[in-house]
Amino acid sequence: MGKAHYLLLLSLSLAACDDNDGDTPPNQTDAVVATDGGAESDMAIASDGGPTPDAGPDAGPQTLQCAVAIVGGGAGGTHTAFRLAPTLGDGVCLFEREAKLGGRIKDVAFDDNDPTSPRVGTGARRVMETQGVLFALADELDITLETPPDAANLTEARGAFAFSKEALLPQYPGLMADAGGDTETALYDALRLGPERATTGNYPNFEAYVRAVVGDVGYDYLRDMSRFRADFEYDLDAEGYLDYLDEEWDVCCEPSYPQGGMSSFIFGMEARATADGARIFKGEAVTAVNKVADGYELTTANRTVHADKVVLAVPPSAFEQIGGDVADRIKAQPEFQAIVGVKVVTITQWWENAWWSVIRNPMADTDANVWRAWTTEHCLNFIEIPIEPYAAAGKITRSVYDDNLDCAIFWEQLAAQGTEAVEAELNTQLTALFNNGVSDPATVEIPMPIKTFVQVWPDAWHWIKGGTGLSNAEVFTWSVAPLGEEPVSLVGEAYNVRRSGWSDGAYKSSIRVLNEKYGLTLNIPGSTKAARTHRRLWSQGRH
Numbered sequence: 197m198g199k200a201h202y203l204l205l206l207s208l209s210l211a212a213c214d215d216n217d218g219d220t221p222p223n224q225t226d227a228v229v230a231t232d233g234g235a236e237s238d239m240a241i242a243s244d245g246g247p248t249p250d251a252g253p254d255a256g257p258q259t260l261q262c263a264v265a266i267v268g269g270g271a272g273g274t275h276t277a278f279r280l281a282p283t284l285g286d287g288v289c290l291f292e293r294e295a296k297l298g299g300r301i302k303d304v305a306f307d308d309n310d311p312t313s314p315r316v317g318t319g320a321r322r323v324m325e326t327q328g329v330l331f332a333l334a335d336e337l338d339i340t341l342e343t344p345p346d347a348a349n350l351t352e353a354r355g356a357f358a359f360s361k362e363a364l365l366p367q368y369p370g371l372m373a374d375a376g377g378d379t380e381t382a383l384y385d386a387l388r389l390g391p392e393r394a395t396t397g398n399y400p401n402f403e404a405y406v407r408a409v410v411g412d413v414g415y416d417y418l419r420d421m422s423r424f425r426a427d428f429e430y431d432l433d434a435e436g437y438l439d440y441l442d443e444e445w446d447v448c449c450e451p452s453y454p455q456g457g458m459s460s461f462i463f464g465m466e467a468r469a470t471a472d473g474a475r476i477f478k479g480e481a482v483t484a485v486n487k488v489a490d491g492y493e494l495t496t497a498n499r500t501v502h503a504d505k506v507v508l509a510v511p512p513s514a515f516e517q518i519g520g521d522v523a524d525r526i527k528a529q530p531e532f533q534a535i536v537g538v539k540v541v542t543i544t545q546w547w548e549n550a551w552w553s554v555i556r557n558p559m560a561d562t563d564a565n566v567w568r569a570w571t572t573e574h575c576l577n578f579i580e581i582p583i584e585p586y587a588a589a590g591k592i593t594r595s596v597y598d599d600n601l602d603c604a605i606f607w608e609q610l611a612a613q614g615t616e617a618v619e620a621e622l623n624t625q626l627t628a629l630f631n632n633g634v635s636d637p638a639t640v641e642i643p644m645p646i647k648t649f650v651q652v653w654p655d656a657w658h659w660i661k662g663g664t665g666l667s668n669a670e671v672f673t674w675s676v677a678p679l680g681e682e683p684v685s686l687v688g689e690a691y692n693v694r695r696s697g698w699s700d701g702a703y704k705s706s707i708r709v710l711n712e713k714y715g716l717t718l719n720i721p722g723s724t725k726a727a728r729t730h731r732r733l734w735s736q737g738r739h
């Protein structure tokens with residue numbers, strides 16, 4: 197579908213919702229909309245069993261002395277506190293803006309107050325075979341990982357449906373089919389391994405490089421076959437993206453899902469850090485970081501914190517709310533300005549019945565049940581149905597996963613009108629997706645959900661912008677010591693964009709800072725599988 201057509205549909209759809217809104221008051225009871233990581237969070241989530249009680253902004257002394265102040269309790273910040281606490285004890289202070297730790301690792305449940313209600317990720321959900329750091333951490337924290345069987349992927353492109361991407365080639369006239377039967381891989385091989393790779397610096401961004409190497413139709417095909425539209429649509433550095441792709445290509449194949457959701461990692465580390473004496477302050481944003489004569493001074497709403505060292509474990513967008521000369525000096529640097537975040541919306545839904553369980557690929561003998569479907573035709577973009585036993589028991593779908601900017605804005609605006617508007621739109625889109633002429637049964641009636649949760653991620657993951665001339669490696673190295681000799685470090689996925697979109701990136705960033713700046717000797721384990729299972733399709737990877 198052309199972009200103009202797409203935008204027209206979006207505006208028509210929004211206008212239709214505006215009309216409805218006058219007649220039907222939005223249902224506020226089961227609507228949950230959360231925006232994390234932006235200027236302010238409009239939602240406080242009920243505690244779902246994290247190991248320490250939430251400390252309000254008034255808890256504890258008004259002035260604090262800390263050996264290390266960590267700003268941000270996502271995967272990177274929590275890991276840093278967890279590793280430093282055994283030696284520094286209560287010298288470790290962590291400040292988290294939200295009521296719970298986790299950041300982009302945020303699981304929600306049908307009933308957040310019921311510990312038996314399965315938690316499912318609105319951000320991170322899974323661990324891949326090559327991510328040895330996560331497997332080692334799971335062992336250390338006694339987290340059980342589940343590996344569900346493979347299942348069928350359905351793709352809709354330009355109005356045609358198929359269970360194989362090759363079968364969609366007729367939608368792309370002029371594109372030569374690969375003799376080996378895997379045109380998508382052949383096109384990626386041309387981008388990654390062809391002679392033009394040496395010339396990426398000549399292109400303003402990845403999109404321009406793709407169009408030059410595989411043509412406009414090749415570009416359209418790759419974008420449409422991918423669930424991740426932003427990779428092709430944002431202004432991304434060509435070599436930076438390809439460098440990511442070099443590693444990502446092997447990030448597959450069998451996914452593992454932690455029981456309790458990915459926040460099991462966060463809660464496990466939080467419990468250990470707290471037991472070792474670390475002081476964790478939740479619901480307490482740091483608003484300024486300044487250099488003072490004998491260290492650093494951090495400001496929160498109710499506290500002044502003196503620290504010898506500082507770890508800023510927040511992504512670049514969070515710096516909009518952090519003042520002070522330390523933050524300002526970091527923000528002024530080209531490496532910081534080279535990083536761009538991608539806006540993503542996920543919508544999670546809970547159902548009375550698992551209506552999807554009958555939908556299958558009639559041509560497949562094994563792994564025939566549909567668990568993922570993506571489309572170029574609707575802002576739903578991509579539905580994932582958790583089939584790992586822990587989450588499957590909750591009868592949950594992640595009905596929307598969209599990184600196209602126009603669509604992310606569409607869902608955000610629709611959600612502002614209330615749950616009924618979102619649920620009605622999704623019912624239409626899911627009905628179109630699963631009444632498609634290729635899957636079995638031919639007719640699927642989509643019921644109404646019993647709960648819908650909209651999550652807006654203003655910067656879900658990060659890349660290097662086009663034209664900055666900086667490599668992933670240069671930005672990563674800079675982040676370890678962005679102020680030279682000063683004991684200030686940046687930690688997180690945002691600074692390790694070679695691992696964009698993976699908590700693995702945040703953990704590796706934390707490990708690097710701990711090893712290079714705090715004298716630790718943490719190992720980065722490789723793949724845990726002696727012989728990794730073989731990638732069959734590009735779509736087996738990513739999250």
Ligand SMILES: Cc1cc2nc3c(=O)[nH]c(=O)nc-3n(C[C@H](O)[C@H](O)[C@H](O)COP(=O)(O)OP(=O)(O)OC[C@H]3O[C@@H](n4cnc5c(N)ncnc54)[C@H](O)[C@@H]3O)c2cc1C
Binds near residue numbers: 270273291481655700
């Ligand atoms: C939709 C989606 C799907 C994903 N899927 C996967 C997956 O399947 N597997 C996987 O491994 N990874 C996945 N990821 C990536 C993973 O979630 C992130 O890479 C990782 O959680 C990032 O951790 P971080 O510590 O770098 O940053 P964040 O999680 O962003 O942590 C930063 C923290 O800082 C806090 N903060 C911000 N400002 C302040 C302030 N002023 N004061 C105090 N605190 C502040 C924030 O509230 C936040 O808690 C996914 C991400 C998204 C969004």
